[in-house]
Amino acid sequence: MRRSAEFADAIRAGARSGSRRVVVHYHHSGSTRDEPARVGFVVSKAVGGAVQRNLVKRRMRAALRAEVHHLPRGSAVVVRALPAANGSSFAELRDDVVHCLGRARRSEEGRR
C-alpha cells in the first residue's frame, strides 16, 4: 500500500487484533476487484528513532513475506507497531504478526 486512503480503508473497515507489540488490521474489499493482496506498515515515532523504526519495519516485512502468498486476492493488511515492538527479536515479532493476522482474518470472515 502506498496511499493514505488505502490505509484508512483497511483500518476503518477491517477487523482488528492486537498484542503487546503489534496491531493487525485485516480487510477484504469483497469479490468485486481481482487484485493481489496488499500490505502496509505503520511505525510511528512512539516506537523509537529512525534506526529502530526501520529495523522494526524490516522485520515485520520479512515476517509477513512468508504469509502474503496465503492471503486471498483483494485483501488488505495493515500492521501497526506499538512502542513495545522496539527491542523485540525477529522471532517475537513474527509470532505476534502471524498470530494476530490469523485472528483478525477469522474475525472478519465470521462477520460476513
Place this chain on the structure above:
RNA sequence: UGAGUCGGCCAGGCGGCCGCGUCGCGGAGCGAUCCGCGCCGAGGAACGUCCGGGCUCCAUAGGGCGGGGUGGUGGGUAACGCCCACCCGGGGUGACCCGCGGGAAAGUGCCACAGAAAACAGACCGCCGCACCGGUUCGCAGGUGAGGUAAGGGUGAAACGGUGGUGUAAGAGACCACCAGCACACCGGGUGACCGGUGUGGCUAGGCAAACCCCACCCGGAGCAAGGCCAGACAGGAAGCGCUCGAGGGCUGCCCGCCCGAGCUUCCGGGUAGGCCGCUGGAGGCGUGCGGCAACGUACGUCGUAGAUGGAUGGCCGCCACCGAGGCGCUCGCGCCCCGGGACAGAACCCGGCGUAUCGGCCGACUCAUCCG
C-alpha cells in the same frame, strides 16, 4: 616502566539460503508491468539544523531609516560566527590548555547579601585634641557633647595604589624617595595586534557593554514542498475596494525611487493533492613535486558509479578474529572448554564548517618522573 599532552585513522571480516531499490542488457506483453542476468547501493557523525555558500524564483536587487550579526592582529577561503599563525591575559613543573579578547578618563543605567559606607565615597568600633560632668592615691581613668581622622579592626567578589620616611593633636599623596599602574611625547623593533627603552605629567582612574549605547566591518527576501512541464477535476454565489485621479503586487517593518498592473480581499459552497524534470561530477578524493612556519595554494598523474518518495540498502544462520567473566590442565604464561558482549546512529538538492552522541581498537609526535647503560 609509570603518569600525561596533542594529532590522525578504523567503525569487525568471510560465506550460505531467502529478499529490496536505481541503472544497463536480453526476453514477454497493445500497455501498466513482469521475468532472467549483471553493476552499484548509508555515516563519521548520514544526527542537531547553529552559521556560511552554490543553485532556483522574486523586474535589474537601488537609496535612507530601522533591524540583525560579527568583534585582539595578520593570513587562508567561494564564504563564514570556520581554520592557521602570532599578540595579550589566565592556568600547568612541563608537553600544552583555556579566554562571549573593541570602547567603561562620550553619555545614561545597575552593583544582590553582608557591611558604617558600593561610587562627585563613607565615621560602626577604634584613634586624636577641645569643652562640660562628677571621681581622684593629683599620674590619670570613665561618661556626655560638638568636631577632626581612612593609619588600625570588622563586612564583602570588590573599600579609592604598596613600602619606608617627613609631617601632625591624631592623621591623610598633604609632601618626598623607590616600586606598581595610567596618560602623553619621543626613540628603536615588527605588515600589524603589540613589545622594549627614555622623558614628562598628575598622584590613582572599581566592576558590568550577554544593560542601553558608541565605534569598525558584514547582511535584499524566500527556499528543492525552490522552480518548471504534463495530465486531470469542479460550480458557482454574496459583500467591499478599484480600472490611468489606479486597487493590489514585487514575502520582516517604515519612507523615497523604480517596475508590473486589472483585478484584489473576506465569507459561504465545491473540486484536486497523480506523473516527469530539477537529481546528483562536486569549491571532489588520493599520490607526488613545488611555494608557504601553517591553514592552504598550485602543476601533473590517478580514482570516479546511493538517488528512495508509505521512502530501497534487509531477514535468518554458520565460521574466524576482538573484548570480558567462569572452569580445567600444566612445562606458570600459554593451551582447551563454555557463557556473554560489540556503541552512537539511517541519505532525501548539494557542498564548507561548528556543536552534540559513541562499545572499543590502532598509529605517530611530544612532556614529566624513575631506573639501567
